[in-house]
Structures are given as structure tokens and as C-alpha cells.
Amino acid sequence: MTRIFSGVKPTGHLTLGNYLGAVRRWTEVDQHAADALFCVVDLHALTVDHDPARVRRLSRQAATLLLAAGLDPALCTVFVQSHVDEHARLSYLLECVATDGEMRRMIQYKEKSVRERARGGSVRLSLLTYPVLMAADILAYGTDDVPVGDDQTQHVELARDLAVRFNQRYGHTFVVPRAVRPQVAARVMSLQDPLAKMGKSEDVGPGIVYLLDEPDAVRKKVARAVTDSGRDVVYDREERPGVANLLEILAACTDGEPEKLAAAYESYGALKRDVAEAVVEVLRPVRERHRELCADPGYLEGVLRAGAERAREVARPRVDAAYRAIGL
Ligand code: ADP
16 A cells, blocks of 8 residues: 655644645545555754744644644544654664755755845754655655655655665665655745745745635735736746736636636636635635634544554654664
């Protein structure tokens, strides 16, 4: 059976980008088709300036949202990364296989370290080594497929390289994973800046739609979305990134195709109205289920406890084998 692993960082509230680029596929496809594990990767939230109480709160909120979005603990495993020691244990071994040059070439490291320095802060060593921990997240479970948005494909490539290198040097230990990306909305952009990713970790603002946004908030954000100087609705990611982003969001929400949808619109106003309503409809059941789950915190605790136990059972033998293989 195909093993699937993926995760979200509790660095902010989950966004429409997280949902369309990753989480929706996990709920609709992955959990039904395979042995799937989904994780709130809280150790990754410590790579930048953080408030301990906020990280704890956001971890629970992210787990609740994964269930609200439709992950079913009867079908898949949902857990929190720091509840399973194997991630950190394996990460150290992989640091002994990765090189510092490889880490410095990672696009996210380049972008985020520049941003941290611009804010006058120092860059945590864990920001540099974060992709190794992510490789450990993936490799510990013998993962075949990693369903992620575009921004994570470079990190999954690194996990592949490290698996191959470890296997060559120390004997076959790891499955070599591959990234699986969605056909549309693999990179949802900010509504205010169509050249910037709609990321929960990036900033807060009117360009980002959050999963728990009320319908009117969604309508306002979409109505104010930056479009392009032209007037006709065409799908062109290079020349018309703002409109292309709206078309991709609409396509993802309605199972359509951006090019075909473009032909149905003559004005940006009509397009924006339909995008807003499509997003409101997609988010409605998530918000409703979230409200129900919040009323029963004991349920979440139970899910996460059972999830961590199962995750440990899957990861431990492989991580133990890696310790033996490398000479410990
Ligand atoms: P963020 O960048 O919002 O902090 P995470 O690193 O927690 O996101 O990523 C969770 C999942 O959501 C990953 O699979 C990532 O590729 C996907 N994702 C994040 N932002 C977007 C986006 N704007 N468009 C599509 N997918 C995204």
C-alpha cells in the first residue's frame, strides 16, 4: 500500500493556499487511497522568532482545522511532530549525510534569511537545517508520496537525495519519496501581491484568505484583489498574474480549468464575484465542522494521542535501523 506523509507548520492561521495546494487533496484523495499520515510540524515553527504559547495554540488549531477540513482519524493518522521523538532522532543522522552547501542553496532559506536579517534579527541555525528535519519527517515513515504545494518541491527533492545517498553509503534503509503536486492551485498567490505566495508564515493582511474567514471577510478581500491593467479576462500567469491567480482559485474551487473559465467572463467584476462565492462555499463546511470540534476538546486530544502512538510504531523500526546502519 502506498505510504503518504505530509504536514503543516503552526506558524499562523491556515490559508486558502494551504487548503487548495495541499489539505483538500489529503482529504479527498490521499486518505482514501493509501496509508496516510498527516502531521502538524511544530518543530518547524521554532525556526523563526516565536512565542511559545502561540505556537502551542496554533498547533492545536491546525490539528483541529485538518479534522474540520475532512481528515478522518478512522482512515488516516493525524498527529503532532514533537509528540514523536523519531523525527528529531533521525534528523541528526541526516545532518551527517547532508552538506552545508546543499542547505544554503534552498530557495526558502535564502528568502527567509534575507527577511529575518532585514528585520534586524539573527538567523537561527534551525532555519538553515529545516529541510533536513523535513527529510527526516518524510523518510522516517518509508513514505512513497508527499502531496505538497509547489513551494515544497525543492525540499522533497532534498529528501530524495538524502535517501539515495544514505542507502548507497550505509545500505538500503529508506524508501525514495516523490513530491505530488496538485494540477491547479499548486501556488496560490496573495490577492494583494500576485507575485508573492499566499502563505500563513509570510504576513497578515487583506491579500490572504484564512480558512476561518467569515463569508463577508472573504467577499471583501476578493473584491479588493489586485488585478492587472488590461480589461479582458485571459489566463496568462506571466503577463496577467492577478487575474490568473483568481482564475486558478476559481478552477480549484469548482473543479474547472482556468483557460476555459476565462472564456466565460467579460469583466473582472463578474469574475471576482464568482470567485468570492466559490471560496465561501468551499470554506463553509470547514468553518461549521471547526465550530463543532472546538466544542469537544477531549476528542482532539484523543485523536492526537492515538495518532502519535501509531506514528511512533511506524517510524521507530526504520529509525532504529538507520542508527545501526550508520554505525551506532
Ligand atoms: P506556509 O507557507 O503557509 O507556512 P506550510 O509550510 O505549513 O505553509 O505548508 C503546508 C502545505 O501547504 C504545504 O504542502 C505547502 O506546499 C502548501 N502551501 C503553502 N502555501 C501555499 C500556497 N500559497 N499555494 C499552494 N500551496 C501552498
